Amino acid sequence: QQQVKQSPQSLIVQKGGISIINCAYENTAFDYFPWYQQFPGKGPALLIAIRPDVSEKKEGRFTISFNKSAKQFSLHIMDSQPGDSATYFCAASIGGAQKLVFGQGTRLTINP
Amino acid sequence: DAGITQSPRHKVTETGTPVTLRCHQTENHRYMYWYRQDPGHGLRLIHYSYGVKDTDKGEVSDGYSVSRSKTEDFLLTLESATSSQTSVYFCAATGTAGNTEAFFGQGTRLTVV
Numbered sequence: 001q002q003q004v005k006q007s008p009q010s011l012i013v014q015k016g017g018i019s020i021i022n023c024a025y026e027n028t029a030f031d032y033f034p035w036y037q038q039f040p041g042k043g044p045a046l047l048i049a050i051r052p053d054v055s056e057k058k059e060g061r062f063t064i065s066f067n068k069s070a071k072q073f074s075l076h077i078m079d080s081q082p083g084d085s086a087t088y089f090c091a092a093s094i095g096g097a098q099k100l101v102f103g104q105g106t107r108l109t110i111n112p
Numbered sequence: 113d114a115g116i117t118q119s120p121r122h123k124v125t126e127t128g129t130p131v132t133l134r135c136h137q138t139e140n141h142r143y144m145y146w147y148r149q150d151p152g153h154g155l156r157l158i159h160y161s162y163g164v165k166d167t168d169k170g171e172v173s174d175g176y177s178v179s180r181s182k183t184e185d186f187l188l189t190l191e192s193a194t195s196s197q198t199s200v201y202f203c204a205a206t207g208t209a210g211n212t213e214a215f216f217g218q219g220t221r222l223t224v225v
């Protein structure tokens with residue numbers, strides 16, 4: 001069973017626009033929710049992460065919004081740039097970065 | 113890739129043959145993981161290690177075994193490769209429990225023909 005569901009599978013956004021990727025989880029024991037960014041031929045790299053005691057976390061152009069009651073969280077990329085074109089994975093775990101459960105991934109393309 | 117090296121980077125093997133993938137880390141991370149990445153599934157945990165000679169199964173462990181005889185090395189073995197094991201394999205490592213970042217290697221693309 002897919003414990004973390006991610007949508008959309010692919011997303012095309014114009015340069016300067018807002019990219020939004022959504023994830024939903026099932027296990028209420030999850031307490032750590034990171035987003036990873038992956039470029040072709042590379043391994044995933046941590047982008048930003050949140051714990052459920054806050055509803056939003058912002059780092060530069062990247063923001064995580066978290067809704068504990070709905071068991072959903074999302075990644076917002078403001079002022080999207082061509083260099084943001086990559087595959088993004090949401091994930092969830094208990095306690096930290098151990099044994100991450102990943103979503104299916106979203107291929108993001110930013111058109112210049 | 114934070115000091116995590118996977119070898120080989122690419123491999124083609126025949127059905128039924130054993131295959132071993134190697135992960136080497138230089139940062140003395142305690143925890144190490146093997147994930148496989150497949151379209152539509154994201155990354156799924158195969159096996160993990162929480163110390164030398166301490167390993168456990170992940171979500172998709174059937175057909176795989178692991179060994180960790182030294183802190184820096186974590187080996188993944190496909191005992192008898194099948195076409196369903198064609199995938200990209202990633203090794204990852206984290207430090208102490210509660211550590212908030214997993215560091216990934218660059219992946220091994222394995223094709224079973």
